[in-house]
Amino acid sequence: xxxxxxxxxxxxxxxxxxxxxxxxxxxxxxxxxxxxxxxxxxxxxxxxxxxxxxxxxxxxxxxxxxxxxxxxxxxxxxxxxxxxxxxxxxxxxxxxxxxxxxxxxxxxxxxxxxxxxxxxxxxxxxxxxxxxxxxxxxxxxxxxxxxxxxxxxxxxxxxxxxxxxxxxxxxxxxxxxxxxxxxxxxxxxx
Numbered sequence: 254x255x256x257x258x259x260x261x262x263x264x265x266x267x268x269x270x271x272x273x274x275x276x277x278x279x280x281x282x283x284x285x286x287x288x289x290x291x292x293x294x295x296x297x298x299x300x301x302x303x304x305x306x307x308x309x310x311x312x313x314x315x316x317x318x319x320x321x322x323x324x325x326x327x328x329x330x331x332x333x334x335x336x337x338x339x340x341x342x343x344x345x346x347x348x349x350x351x352x353x354x355x356x357x358x359x360x361x362x363x364x365x366x367x368x369x370x371x372x373x374x375x376x377x378x379x380x381x382x383x384x385x386x387x388x389x390x391x392x393x394x395x396x397x398x399x400x401x402x403x404x405x406x407x408x409x410x411x412x413x414x415x416x417x418x419x420x421x422x423x424x425x426x427x428x429x430x431x432x433x434x435x436x437x438x439x440x441x442x443x
Contacts, residue, residue, distance in 0.1 A: 265292050267336060268346045269303055272315075273353060285359075296333025300325070303349065305376050308358030312351035317341040322350065 271285045290303055304312060313322040314331065316339065323339060325331050331339065331347075339347045353359070358376070363369040399405045 266290060266345075267292055267298055267340060269298075270346060270348045271307060271309075271312075272348060272350050292336065293330075293333075296336055298331040298336050298347065299329065300331060301329035304329070306373060307351075308372060308376060309351045310354060310357055312349050314339050315348040315350050317344070317348070 266289045268287060268289050270287045272282050273285055286307065288306065290298060290306070292298055300312070300314075304310065313324070314335075315321065316323050318341075323335070325335060336347065351357075351359075358372050360369075363372075399409065
């Protein structure tokens with residue numbers, strides 16, 4: 254999955270740069286955000302997923318050399334050929350211009366914060382509940398399985414407490430051992 258910022262692009266991903274619409278020239282344009290998105294099996298890019306990730310409504314890809322808006326044939330889908338042309342065939346990068354409106358949830362100052370991450374997860378859940386339901390069903394199944402065994406939850410709790418007590422005793426022992434060794438012996442290598 255490519256939906257997070259990464260240093261190396263996978264072969265089935267495309268990096269999308271987001272610019273706000275107030276910027277007119279490419280040379281002075283400020284990059285609002287940059288994220289890697291997975292490509293469709295046919296090499297296309299789902300613009301609906303891109304808009305959902307950032308919480309924006311009005312956006313359009315930019316042509317790589319002219320910095321003009323590109324109008325895709327399908328409203329929320331770029332074909333494989335369009336991705337190839339918009340990324341200049343070798344850059345693995347598409348630039349997206351968006352026009353901020355009041356209903357957009359995108360806020361530049363929220364980038365990298367837990368609030369932005371929660372908003373993104375809420376939008377994904379509203380758009381594709383199966384993404385979360387698989388995890389929820391697995392958690393419910395595990396809870397149900399543990400409830401079938403008598404006293405399973407009590408045993409799990411006891412095991413967790415025993416593990417914590419053992420870990421704290423090991424830390425105390427290591428600390429007392431370290432304090433009993435002379436300070437010059439602790440700094441010397443053997």
